[in-house]
Amino acid sequence: MxxxxxxxxxxxxxxxxxxxxxxxxxxxxxxxxxxxxxxxxxxxxxxxxxxxxxxxxxxxxxxxxxxxxxxxxxxxxxxxxxxxxxxxxxxxxxxxxxxxxxxxxxxxxxxxxxxxxxxxxxxxxxxxxxxxxxxxxxxxxxxxxxxxxxxxxxxxxxxxxxxxxxxxxxxxxxxxxxxxxxxxxxxxxxxxxxxxxxxxxxxxGRDMVTRRGGIGYAKSEIALQWFLRKNGIKSTLASLADGLARAMVFVAPVSLRHIVFRRYLRQSA
Missing domain, CATH: 3.90.550.10 (Spore Coat Polysaccharide Biosynthesis Protein SpsA; Chain A)
Known part of the structure; x- marks a missing residue:
């Protein structure tokens, strides 16, 4: 059980x-x-x-x-x-x-x-x-x-x-x-x-994407990418590139984050 x-x-x-x-x-x-x-x-x-x-x-x-x-x-x-x-x-x-x-x-x-x-x-x-x-x-x-x-x-x-x-x-x-x-x-x-x-x-809800942003999320994303590299999941170059790109999305305006989320991260109901 x-x-x-x-x-x-x-x-x-x-x-x-x-x-x-x-x-x-x-x-x-x-x-x-x-x-x-x-x-x-x-x-x-x-x-x-x-x-x-x-x-x-x-x-x-x-x-x-x-x-x-x-x-x-x-x-x-x-x-x-x-x-x-x-x-x-x-x-x-x-x-x-x-x-x-x-x-x-x-x-x-x-x-x-x-x-x-x-x-x-x-x-x-x-x-x-x-x-x-x-x-x-x-x-x-x-x-x-x-x-x-x-x-x-x-x-x-x-x-x-x-x-x-x-x-x-x-x-x-x-x-x-x-x-x-x-x-x-x-x-x-x-x-x-x-x-x-x-x-x-x-x-x-819609506010989920709104909440998922800011400096805190950006820092956590960079820490995660470094952790993936440390555990052999990704190369150093890939971790750096992905960490910086995703951190930029997290600090971008809410409207842009909604577009990224809708187009690339979810399927419609």
């Missing part, structure tokens, strides 16, 4: 968080525990949501005294997971009903360390589907894709705990911690796959 690993922090929306936990209830047959990392004090509304699900879900809380960021929060939660297979999920998305069953079937062969799936992106309020983020399914295609873009949808992934702990967990590269983890895992010989199935509906 899975250990579900979730990080929640004070800026998460209580309504979305409640709906996310509700989508896990339909997966209970495959869930041993829900390891809930509180990344610093989260406030009364989010605490109330957790309390409202204590009878419905096997929640184990991991409170952190202060906000430490997603990578460190997930590493802290990973240490508390009691199952060998960890099922990642975000605090505002929706698992589709068959997600856990599909992933359990995928890992039952024993030949994988990381397996993810596809996502539908939707309007945060109405849940109307606005796009799809498709990632490659076959190992060779995933490794090729890794050189250019993130080859997994983080909120769909389940992974073998012992493998992720052996390579040191999530690198502390803010905003890019999952991409860096996959790079490190592939460099260490991880057996990887993505299912062709859509398994999560992710909230991703």
């Amino acid at each position: 899975f250990s579900v690993l979730i990080s929640v922090y004070r800026k998460d929306d209580p309504v979305y968080f409640s709906e996310a936990l509700g989508s896990l209830v339909r997966q209970l047959q495959y869930i041993r525990e829900v390891v809930m990392v509180k990344d610093g004090p989260i406030g009364a509304e989010l605490e109330a949501v957790i309390a409202s699900y204590r009878d419905a879900l096997p929640i184990r809380e991991v409170p952190l005294p202060q906000n430490v960021g997603l990578a460190r929060a997930l590493n802290a939660g990973l240490a508390h997971c009691r199952s060998e297979w960890v099922f990642r999920f975000d605090a505002d998305d929706l698992c589709l009903p068959g997600r856990a069953a599909l992933q359990w079937a995928a890992i039952s062969c024993g030949a994988l360390d990381i397996v993810g799936g596809q996502i539908q992106e939707c309007d945060p309020a109405t849940l109307a589907v606005t796009g799809v983020r498709k990632v490659p399914c076959q190992p060779a295609d995933i490794r090729r894709f890794l050189r250019r873009r993130n080859p997994f949808n983080h909120m769909t992934v389940c992974y073998r705990k012992s493998f992720i702990e052996r390579i040191g967990g999530y690198p502390d590269i803010p905003l890019k911690e999952d991409y860096a983890l996959w790079a490190k895992a592939v460099a260490a010989g991880a057996r990887v796959a993505n299912m062709p199935d859509v398994v999560v509906r992710a909230r991703a």
